[in-house]
Amino acid sequence: MRDGAMFWLGIGAATAGVLALLYTSTHRPYVIASVKDDLRIPSRITPQALDRAFEVIGAPRMVGLGQAFVQEERESGVHAVFLAALAVHEANKGESRIAREKKNLFGWGAIDSNPYDGAYAFHDEAAGIRYVASRIRALYFDEWQLYTLEGMNTRYSTDENWKYAVLNWIRRLQDAGRD
16 A cells, blocks of 8 residues: 555656646746747737736836737737737837827838828727737738748838837837736
């Protein structure tokens, strides 16, 4: 009986170790650190942490949208912190005219020669987040196989340094949103 108890204790300890390892690797946040990192891997950030990050970076118009970004990560598979950083960058922290008047945090549809008229309008910011996340997934990730900032920069922006500007916002949001 004693040997059997030792056997089960041994299995229990080994199983606990494996489970702890699995929990850590599947529940640890995925941090984007370079323009070559995969934007399809879930961030595992919470809506509250993202809203706190918006506060810290001085984007008060975006506070309250953490849930929408996290939801779209679940729905479309686009990294929530990347999506939020893209919005922060493109909408000047939610303060741009397109963001305020058209509820378009990404300037989606805007062209360099006539940005306001070309930009899509949404009934609220969450609808814009949902639409843009779905288009990034369908076009950039699935159709064009561009799932890094470096890859996306070839089609998303005429600014060759766009990838570094968005990466800067990703880093700031990740740092500010740590639990």
